[in-house]
């Protein structure tokens with residue numbers, strides 16, 4: 001990640017760097033999920049159109065705002081935030097959206113995305129906990145609440161136990 005900037009806030013440079021790297025993965029996953037959700041807001045079809053069109057809009061708007069909070073935490077720790085498609089693609093643990101999916105599979109794909117961001121948040125939170133980095137822990141707790149609640153709401157919408165077990169289709 002290059003030179004570690006000098007900041008004397010009680011978190012070692014090594015920890016700040018490791019936490020920033022983990023947060024960069026959270027940011028990349030959040031961005032890919034943001035774009036996927038906006039894609040499905042535009043391209044979803046079928047009898048659930050109205051419900052999903054509105055629900056996806058609420059979700060991508062929330063994600064868009066969260067991107068800023070996560071990126072600015074990385075800056076506060078002294079590092080550059082990733083901000084290009086190339087970086088996001090490299091750092092993200094999930095694939096981009098597919099507008100050809102039917103409504104049910106779009107929902108399943110977003111549920112998997114919500115779970116993927118939750119896993120990245122937990123990895124960043126574990127590092128932050130060890131380093132006494134409470135602001136990062138706080139941010140990750142807030143993100144986890146949103147991701148897990150959204151995943152629950154989407155699961156309830158399709159009432160599909162297969163998606164809960166992670167078995168797609």
Ligand SMILES: [Fe+2]
Pocket residue numbers: 041057
């Ligand atoms: Fe719209």
